[in-house]
Amino acid sequence: MDYEHMSKEELIERLRQLEAPGPSEKTGIRHRLAEAALRDSEERIRAIVNTAVEGIVTIDGKGIIESVNPAAKKMFGYTGGELLGKNISLLMPEPYRSRHDGYLANYLRSGEAKIIGLGREVPGLRKNGEVFPMDLSVGEVRLDGSRLFTGILRDITARKEAETRLAELAASLAGKNKELEAVVYVASHDLRSPLVNIQGFSQELSRACEAVRERIARTDAAEGGEELADLLNEDIPEAIGYILAGVKKMDALLSGFLRFSRLGRAALHIQRLDMNQMLEEIRRTLDFEIKSAGATLEIGDLPPCHGDSTQINQVFTNLLSNAIKYRHKDRPLAIRVHGESADGRSIYHVADNGIGIAEGHRRKIFEIFHRLNPDESEGDGLGLTIAQRVLERHQGRIHVAPAEPHGSNFTVELPNHPTPRREP
Amino acid sequence: MTDLPAHTILLITEDDPGHARLIEKNLERAGIHNRRFRFPHGQAVLDFLFRRGPGPHREEETAYLLLLDIRMPQVDGIEVLSRLKKDPVLKSIPVIMLTTTEDPGEVARCHELGCNNYIVKPVDYESFAKAIQNLGLFINLVRVPVVSETDET
Numbered sequence: 001m002d003y004e005h006m007s008k009e010e011l012i013e014r015l016r017q018l019e020a021p022g023p024s025e026k027t028g029i030r031h032r033l034a035e036a037a038l039r040d041s042e043e044r045i046r047a048i049v050n051t052a053v054e055g056i057v058t059i060d061g062k063g064i065i066e067s068v069n070p071a072a073k074k075m076f077g078y079t080g081g082e083l084l085g086k087n088i089s090l091l092m093p094e095p096y097r098s099r100h101d102g103y104l105a106n107y108l109r110s111g112e113a114k115i116i117g118l119g120r121e122v123p124g125l126r127k128n129g130e131v132f133p134m135d136l137s138v139g140e141v142r143l144d145g146s147r148l149f150t151g152i153l154r155d156i157t158a159r160k161e162a163e164t165r166l167a168e169l170a171a172s173l174a175g176k177n178k179e180l181e182a183v184v185y186v187a188s189h190d191l192r193s194p195l196v197n198i199q200g201f202s203q204e205l206s207r208a209c210e211a212v213r214e215r216i217a218r219t220d221a222a223e224g225g226e227e228l229a230d231l232l233n234e235d236i237p238e239a240i241g242y243i244l245a246g247v248k249k250m251d252a253l254l255s256g257f258l259r260f261s262r263l264g265r266a267a268l269h270i271q272r273l274d275m276n277q278m279l280e281e282i283r284r285t286l287d288f289e290i291k292s293a294g295a296t297l298e299i300g301d302l303p304p305c306h307g308d309s310t311q312i313n314q315v316f317t318n319l320l321s322n323a324i325k326y327r328h329k330d331r332p333l334a335i336r337v338h339g340e341s342a343d344g345r346s347i348y349h350v351a352d353n354g355i356g357i358a359e360g361h362r363r364k365i366f367e368i369f370h371r372l373n374p375d376e377s378e379g380d381g382l383g384l385t386i387a388q389r390v391l392e393r394h395q396g397r398i399h400v401a402p403a404e405p406h407g408s409n410f411t412v413e414l415p416n417h418p419t420p421r422r423e424p
Numbered sequence: 425m426t427d428l429p430a431h432t433i434l435l436i437t438e439d440d441p442g443h444a445r446l447i448e449k450n451l452e453r454a455g456i457h458n459r460r461f462r463f464p465h466g467q468a469v470l471d472f473l474f475r476r477g478p479g480p481h482r483e484e485e486t487a488y489l490l491l492l493d494i495r496m497p498q499v500d501g502i503e504v505l506s507r508l509k510k511d512p513v514l515k516s517i518p519v520i521m522l523t524t525t526e527d528p529g530e531v532a533r534c535h536e537l538g539c540n541n542y543i544v545k546p547v548d549y550e551s552f553a554k555a556i557q558n559l560g561l562f563i564n565l566v567r568v569p570v571v572s573e574t575d576e577t
Contacts, residue, residue, distance in 0.1 A: 189495065192524040196545050197442035204449070258525055 055153035077127035300338035305414035318383035323352035466499030
């Protein structure tokens with residue numbers, strides 16, 4: 001309002017005009033006030049448009065640019081008023097440039113919107129010829145029978161570059177993972193070869209010692225015979241015993257590596273899995289172990305999921321065998337399997353009342369060859385490592401939490417629809 | 425223990441001399457005393473069979489049985505097997521593959537290519553001896569053909 005700039009005299013005059021009613025005069029003032037209000041609101045909107053970070057361009061029904069805000073000019077590399085009156089297709093690369101007039105005419109004729117009222121990612125063309133990706137949303141304004149289209153634009157070059165870098169990084173990581181698996185495979189394979197010799201020839205030595213022992217036994221009390229007998233009966237067998245035990249251990253580790261690396265190389269056959277059926281099969285397979293442990297296995301109604309039948313079966317078999325292996329000796333083992341669906345995922349829980357896992361160990365149990373009680377239980381230390389790897393490949397998850405009041409609760413998440421493969 | 429035709433010659437192709445020696449010792453213990461030729465790699469046994477190069481060559485009217493290690497540098501066992509099985513005459517030689525790992529894909533591939541048997545070299549000595557003994561029994565069952573003249577390829 002203009003009151004603040006008026007002098008005292010002017011204000012008194014204005015007041016007098018307002019108080020002394022002549023009908024025409026009063027309307028005139030109202031009109032002027034309304035005009036001022038409109039001007040004020042126009043200025044506000046202009047200020048908003050001019051300072052917007054997004055580019056804002058308006059065109060008429062023929063595609064002619066009526067206004068361009070500074071952000072849009074800057075985005076496309078133009079200055080001043082050079083875009084006004086030009087066809088909007090100037091800001092598009094081919095083939096959009098040649099087709100745009102057609103798109104617009106088509107919309108005006110049919111009313112069929114492809115982009116109006118919506119938004120999407122389109123390429124833009126800068127004055128210097130550079131093409132860049134942008135998010136574009138278009139709105140439509142109808143004024144006095146004419147149409148005005150408003151485009152709001154955002155340059156997404158940086159975001160797209162970041163996405164590309166991320167995709168490249170993921171691809172390179174997946175590649176490295178595959179490479180590592182190949183190295184593990186070849187190394188395990190080749191390392192077994194010398195092991196065959198160490199074991200084979202240790203046994204040959206054993207046989208040779210046996211032969212020598214028999215020979216000494218026949219030639220009675222040769223000089224130093226007793227000392228020789230000690231060597232042959234104790235020292236040498238002891239040495240060979242340690243060698244063979246070492247070989248056996250190393251062989252088990254190498255077999256584990258081979259098994260693990262083969263898993264990553266095996267092709268996945270993703271299909272819909274009836275998990276009620278699968279768990280019943282596993283129950284039958286583990287029947288002997290379950291009965292020997294005096295355990296009860298309760299299986300609730302399970303939602304289906306999508307995955308590789310063999311590998312998912314292995315995950316649940318490993319979880320159930322672990323529950324049996326790590327049961328508490330003072331209470332009868334009770335295993336409960338149940339599940340639910342949420343957000344396109346099937347979630348399964350395998351809960352037991354066994355010895356449980358101390359908080360500090362919960363991450364370690366997924367490490368390769370990690371075993372909680374190596375002396376008290378059988379196992380190659382691979383079950384959970386394999387489970388985790390299988391779920392990674394299925395875009396699933398596995399984690400563990402304590403069960404109440406005792407034991408562990410393993411949660412497995414799998415997609416319940418076919419998902420696109422992420423691995424290259 | 426075995427009635428492997430005495431004139432059958434065993435061709436042991438194995439790049440690891442220790443493995444070759446263990447195989448020989450166990451063949452002896454299993455009572456298999458046939459003549460043996462040892463080849464250190466795939467190319468050597470191919471040269472012998474296809475009669476190439478300066479070394480000894482296969483003779484006519486002789487029965488051979490091939491023990492073939494899979495993993496060897498350069499020409500590996502798989503390649504030797506596939507080359508033999510493509511040859512109209514040599515394809516009748518029985519081939520027993522030897523390997524250090526039981527890779528299901530590898531086993532399937534060898535059977536696809538036409539090997540007669542597949543033995544995993546176990547690190548466990550006792551089962552290794554047993555495998556070789558079974559091999560002796562197996563050799564009895566396989567008809568060992570006499571390989572005669574063939575075109576050189």
